[in-house]
Amino acid sequence: MFNVDRKSLWKSNRVYKELQKTCSSYSSLISVIVASLAAFLFVLIWGIAFRNRWRLRYMYYMVKNKYQVQNKIEPDNDSQYEYDAFVSYDNNDRFFVHDKLLPCLEPEAWLKLCIQKRDFLPGNDIAGNITSAIHNSRKVIIVMSHNYLDSYWCMFEYNMAKMESIYSRNKENILFLVFLEQMSPKRFTNDGFRVSSIQLLHRISKR
Structure with missing residues (x-):
């Protein structure tokens, strides 16, 4: 009985280590994907903002000067x-x-x-x-x-x-x-x- 329990415990410990290794690799993969998506979104937003930088500045100063751009x-x-x-x-x-x-x-x-x-x-x-x-x-x-x-x-x-x-x-x-x-x-x-x-x-x- 003691030998069976010891063998089962050894198998459980092995399974645990395998799961830990697998989860660790998935965690690294998820971290890389999240970081890549964040970098992509940052570059995309920055690119849109840069392309429309003069429009954004104009809108900002129109609002600041209390003009209504909609009323052309x-x-x-x-x-x-x-x-x-x-x-x-x-x-x-x-x-x-x-x-x-x-x-x-x-x-x-x-x-x-x-x-x-x-x-x-x-x-x-x-x-x-x-x-x-x-x-x-x-x-x-x-x-x-x-x-x-x-x-x-x-x-x-x-x-x-x-x-x-x-x-x-x-x-x-x-x-x-x-x-x-x-x-x-x-x-x-x-x-x-x-x-x-x-x-x-x-x-x-x-x-």
Whole structure:
């Protein structure tokens, strides 16, 4: 009787060790699968967020500025705009803007322009001022130069203007480009510009 019990105990111990080994291998496999799924989901979410980063930023600042993106602006309704155009330019090109562009468009063409140095609200963060200025302007004039393409905030203004056009203006083209210098088309491709979005400046005149 004692020998039978001892043999049974030995078999039970062996079975236990086999089960423990098997379960351990399954636990490792499950851990690897869970970690792989978590990594895949992280990469997927990050990729979607990166692809839509400008849209997400635009939505964030619209909510922050208490605008309702769902209530889209009608393209022909100019009375709701505070400015005829927001002028987006790099600080290194400010002399052209202040000495040539503004005197040409404001006194002569009777346009009300919004520029950072003069019209941004003090105390507000720069991103909020930019999105607010674009949302309250009928058009956006971009003073294009190599300095512009190298500036983070200039590219921020350009992309916010694109998002405004898509999500609040029924894809109306609101961008007007003024070139200060000769520029390679490759730069526009690398920086995400669409050549088809370029408009002539003289079309900004009031209706």
